[in-house]
Amino acid sequence: MRLLIRLRARRDGVYDTAYHRGLAGRIWQTLEDTPFDNNHDTDNPNGIAFSNVFPFGDFEEGDQRNVLVAATNDDVLHAIGADLIENREFNVKEMPFEVDEITGVEPDVGEPGTHGVLECATGLVVRIPPSRFDEYGIDVDSDAAEFWKPEHTLDPLQTQLENNLDRKHSLYQPDYLPGPSDVDGDLFTDYELIKTYSLPVTVTENVEQTYILSKFRFHYRVRDDDHRRHLNLALDAGLGERNSLGFGFVNVREDQKEPPTAGQASARGADS
Structure with a gap:
């Protein structure tokens, strides 16, 4: 399962191609004080994957951007979504956004033969x-x-x-x-x-x-x-x-x- 997080730019900004640790930090921030808080402190794969902020490119105030977050455990996604509803500021390093909407999506490669x-x-x-x-x-x-x-x-x-x-x-x-x-x-x-x-x-x-x-x-x-x-x-x-x-x-x-x-x-x- 995945979350499609729709973002709205709070002001004009330049797209930061070195976004990785900043975006990871914002996602893990949502899991603080949850049963999944320590998942990122292990040497094992933590069962979470996420996209970049897309579409790529500089943005103006009010522009929409998106982030997809996937996980092997639906409860992790529920915890992420619940926190983002309460705390809608979504800054990725110097890229300032706020959460506009969160939608669950379930991609699938297809049944056998696809x-x-x-x-x-x-x-x-x-x-x-x-x-x-x-x-x-x-x-x-x-x-x-x-x-x-x-x-x-x-x-x-x-x-x-x-x-x-x-x-x-x-x-x-x-x-x-x-x-x-x-x-x-x-x-x-x-x-x-x-x-x-x-x-x-x-x-x-x-x-x-x-x-x-x-x-x-x-x-x-x-x-x-x-x-x-x-x-x-x-x-x-x-x-x-x-x-x-x-x-x-x-x-x-x-x-x-x-x-x-x-x-x-x-x-x-x-x-x-």
């Missing part, structure tokens, strides 16, 4: 651990993880995305359900790279790092109910790392979503 596309809207953080450098032919003399780049090929990207989603599945799905690596078949049928770029990111107070990010369109065909659940988990928890800073947030491209044909639907009904 073809579609997930688009990464905020940049994907994928890092390859040093223990796998030799496996992927990465000639880097470093003990630090290497950000994925196109020259590394898709193999490590696919592996790291699946491993990361496996971890989220183990945290936020029942134990008896198979995770992404427990089933046959890949998460996506095609990986369409839009661009790779570097961005300075403030990860903690007074600590800035340069991230190498990638934007992708991930094409899929939903194989079965397990695959559908894995893809919908990506919608709720984000793909890749650093979702708590707003990276790896994905949307369903509704304009490219194709429902299953009648033949596919009837075949699945015969098997069930």
